[in-house]
Amino acid sequence: MTMVVFAVGLLGIHNTLAQHDYDAKTVETVGGTVLSIEKTTPEKKRGYWIDLMLQTEKETIAVQLGPAWYIDKQTPRIEADDTITVTGSRVTMDGRSAIVAADITKGNELLKLREDNGIPVWPRSH
Numbered sequence: 001m002t003m004v005v006f007a008v009g010l011l012g013i014h015n016t017l018a019q020h021d022y023d024a025k026t027v028e029t030v031g032g033t034v035l036s037i038e039k040t041t042p043e044k045k046r047g048y049w050i051d052l053m054l055q056t057e058k059e060t061i062a063v064q065l066g067p068a069w070y071i072d073k074q075t076p077r078i079e080a081d082d083t084i085t086v087t088g089s090r091v092t093m094d095g096r097s098a099i100v101a102a103d104i105t106k107g108n109e110l111l112k113l114r115e116d117n118g119i120p121v122w123p124r125s126h
Contacts, residue, residue, distance in 0.1 A: 022118030032056035070122040076109040
């Protein structure tokens with residue numbers, strides 16, 4: 001019984017951490033052209049992450065997708081010069097506005113990265 005409670009507690013902590021950079025109250029949808037894709041090593045996250053720079057009608061904004069080990073295996077593949085639509089949470093990272101992506105649409109294909117509450121769809125361990 002204690003083990004079950006402990007395991008549920010760990011899942012709760014992980015889910016809270018997973019939502020740390022995602023605020024369901026700031027979710028918006030923007031469209032534009034992918035300028036570049038980068039592997040980054042964000043603070044407080046393990047391994048490489050995939051970010052992209054998106055040129056919209058109003059601004060150029062960084063979009064955080066997720067861990068490289070997960071993103072690299074997904075379809076559709078997002079590449080420079082692609083026209084995409086991103087739905088995600090607008091946050092401030094390193095003093096700049098960015099979007100933590102929940103869904104990316106490329107043509108008629110959907111890349112789902114997070115649930116509506118911000119919890120990532122990728123496995124907790126790999």
